[in-house]
Amino acid sequence: AELADWPERVKTMQRNWIGRSEGAEVTFEVAETGQQVTVFTTRPDTLWGVTFFVFAVEHPLVEELARAGGTWEQVEPLRERVRGTPLTVREEADTKEGVPLGVHVVNPVNGERVPAYVAPYVLMEYGTGAVMAVPAHDQRDFEFARQHDLPVRVVVQAEEGVPVDPAELTEALPHDGVMVGSGPFDGEHSPASIAKVAAWLEEEGFGHPAVTYRLRDWLISRQRYWGAPIPIIHCAKDGLVPVPPDELPVVLPDDVDFRPGGESPLARHPGFLHAECPVCGGPATRDTDTMDTFVDSSWYYYRYCSPHEEERAFDPESVARWMPAGQYTGGVEHAILHLLYSRFFTKVLHDLGLVGFREPFPRLMNQGxxxxxxxxxxxxxxxxxxxxxxxxxxxxxxxxxxxxxxxxxxxxxxxxxxxxxxxxxxxxxxxxxxxxxxxxxxxxxxxxxxxxxxxxxxxxxxxxxxxxxxxxxxxxxxxxxxxxxxxxxxxxxxxxxxxxxxxxxxxxxxxxxxxxxxxxxxxxxxxxxxxxxxxxxxxxxxxxEDTVTLVIQVNGKVRDRVEVSADIDDATALELARASENARRAVGAGRVVKEIVRAPKLVNLVAQG
Ligand SMILES: [Zn+2]
Missing domain, CATH: 1.10.730.10 (Isoleucyl-tRNA Synthetase; Domain 1)
Structure with missing residues (x-):
């Protein structure tokens, strides 16, 4: 498999960073205004437990709905305050805070009208910026519901034991068990039922199966001198015009005023700033931002293979000879940035036919x-x-x-x-x-x-x-x-x-x-x-080498003995057992259903039929 020689920990970190989640998109309707609002949920099987609905403060419908619901005076100050808060802080937002919008949404699966809120704990960056709240089975929704006296409805019960009384809950329930109070799905096992519910939503026209990612777009422009200039010219008439290929690369000037001024130092360098528009020939200006240096570190190693190449970014033959890297060593702090971006750039270069492989660093070691x-x-x-x-x-x-x-x-x-x-x-x-x-x-x-x-x-x-x-x-x-x-x-x-x-x-x-x-x-x-x-x-x-006797058994009976090196691994021992004529004869027309391997001494093949 790809990345077989990568630490499992780094692969897990990258997987979590990308954050692929499967689920469904479901469309709710605003009762008072008739607008459609889509949410993404990983748990469509809990749709019957929705008791309220929450919008992120930046959701484009918030102002209109708050005005319709007569709550704009309360909603506006909340929105202004939250907008000025960094995302990293907002990820830790207090789940108790929120303001009612004064309108309701209709749950498509049962036609129920539930109140809509706006709250800082829902982020525009994830999903669609609006969530269906299932307080019985989601801890943040649960805390919000308790604070605002909203109903809690259990829709997944444990396989055994007495049904849970929602009034007694002190925290959200895990949602592994049997679906209850869920219309056509009562008695279905959850979470196994998720795919079934998603398919049903599509049949009924309420939604469809969907995938989302935690990974967000990468804003690469920086207001700094150090970095590769962004090869774009701004023309009042033609808008954003790429610098023509024969004028690349755009080179940084080396006589720049570095004094702080709240903008890129390049913006104060007239020689760099002013350019001719490649389309109309009129006066224009260069983009004065530079790229995040992670852009360079994502593929510099290809340039290193042919540093004197004048015509192209790199010479593909040199890259084919030197890359992919035989061994990459580095600190684990690069796991989700440099090492992820490098893989991404390489996949793009591969798809463009510029490199012949999909992974730049097949072997990775993180030093302690x-x-x-x-x-x-x-x-x-x-x-x-x-x-x-x-x-x-x-x-x-x-x-x-x-x-x-x-x-x-x-x-x-x-x-x-x-x-x-x-x-x-x-x-x-x-x-x-x-x-x-x-x-x-x-x-x-x-x-x-x-x-x-x-x-x-x-x-x-x-x-x-x-x-x-x-x-x-x-x-x-x-x-x-x-x-x-x-x-x-x-x-x-x-x-x-x-x-x-x-x-x-x-x-x-x-x-x-x-x-x-x-x-x-x-x-x-x-x-x-x-x-x-x-x-x-x-x-x-x-x-x-020291040798030992490998005993090959079929269903616990000794069928063969082979002299092997004392340091052979399980895979080699198993290969030898499978290749043994005597063992094959003992298995006969049966099928090996289990292999017990204790290299270098024993392999037992369990056969049936
Ligand atoms: Zn122009």
Whole structure:
């Protein structure tokens, strides 16, 4: 699947940000004026529980309805106040506040007239800016109903137990259960009935199934200098005119007055501002806003593939060679902005035929954070830890090793736990001391390298190489510590360890570059830098894998045995079981209904028929 190598957490964040919801649009009619008002609901199965109706303050019908209902004097001040409130604040709006409009709407499913209100907790940005209120099954509607003495009607009851008395409710009920008081749908199971109700609404002409998204339009213009200019010319006669392609790109001037003035600095630069209209040739002005820098960060990496391309944004052949990115690493703070916009831009470029893939970053890793005493470090909390005293005391390589060894790449590490006392010698520093001793002793010995150490070296090269590919830096370092111990043991037993010493210095290079260089040149006596050497290789015959017997059962009876590598995964074990002739014969004409896999030792196929 696409994005198989993305953290589940990021995919969930993006899914929630996009906020796709399925449901239905339902049309209500204003009783007094006859106007139609459409609402979106994810729960059309609760339509029979509607006891009032709420408009957002910005809804285009609000003023007209309030005037018709004689309440404009109360509604207008509320609207003025709420309009000046930022959306993020309004999302937290008090659910008790609201004003009656003095008019009613007619519920199409049962013909009931319910009172209409205007209230800050309903937002124009979501759905249609008007909601049908079902206080028995929606907590915000419930709070509003209690405040304004509005009826609460239960239309979904629990499968078992006594019916709920709405008067006794202290909060909205969950709406899983059986529909009641719902006309033709009484006895239907909810929420399974949602699709059925939506289809019925369409048949009856009351509405239709619909999908909405939480994601809103993105206003990309900014009143800032830094950013890509918006390539539009404003002409009094021709309106908005795109800058002709042969005049692109519009380049920012580099002599701009940055003093604050409440508008883009570009608006005060006459040379930039004034332009000729591409249509009529008359005097016109350039758009002085620039684009949000997220516009650039959404696709800059394509430009990086061919930075010297003059004719186009990028050279498709270079992009085909370099992209999609083999590995993306970054903080999770980008999950719903940069990483979502980049995917969106790439899908558009793909649909335009400009790139041959739909995902720019098929592999994503989010690194953990360094925290302190359980909390994020921040100036305001006063829990910042400066790394330099530790670097001065124990060396940069030690600090690097502490961080890499502290835990998996994706996990946060708590600095208090791993290096809380700067005066205490870090464990990795003591280990580096043992590395220097062992490598030094290895250069003094001419003895043959024992077979066991040669195997240990090959295992370390293989293991560290694999760990690096998978960002398992902490386990790579523990493998280097194992190799150090093996070297020590071989040397103490009178054996040699030169090959192991060279491999250890090379393998240490990405983790402790200064120490590795010191070992390579000063201790091992090589002339050229360790950073110019090839990555070490190993003799595969020295890394013979342990094997175990995989038992293949059908319905609990042993049907086959296969020798397998001890580290095979469940998928491989299952594949071998399915391929086994003996197992196939045992299944015969039956059908495998269940597979129990315990790699590397057991696969049991459960067959029927
Ligand atoms: Zn013009």
């Amino acid at each position: 954070q360094v925290i302190y005493d359980g909390a994020s470090m921040s100036k305001s909390k006063g829990n910042l830890v400066a790394p330099m005293p530790l670097v001065e005391r124990w060396g940069a390589d030690t600090v690097r090793l502490i961080i890499l060894f502290a835990g998996p790449f994706e996990d946060d590490i708590d600095w208090k736990l791993i290096a809380g006392d700067p005066d205490r010698r870090p464990g990795v520093h003591a280990w580096m001391g043992r590395v220097f001793n062992a490598v030094d002793d290895a250069t003094d010995s001419d003895a043959d390298e024992p077979e066991g150490l040669r195997r240990a070296t090959a295992r370390a090269v293989k293991g560290v190489t694999e760990d690096l590919e998978r960002f398992r830096f902490n386990t790579a370092i523990s493998k280097l510590q194992v190799l150090t111990n093996e070297m020590r043991a071989a040397l103490d037993a009178g054996g040699g360890a030169r090959e192991a010493a060279s491999a250890l210095a090379l393998l240490l290079t990405p983790f402790a570059p200064f120490a590795a260089e010191e070992l390579w040149r000063e201790v091992l006596g090589n002339a050229e830098s360790v950073h110019l050497q090839d990555w070490p290789r190993f003799d595969p015959s020295l890394v013979v």
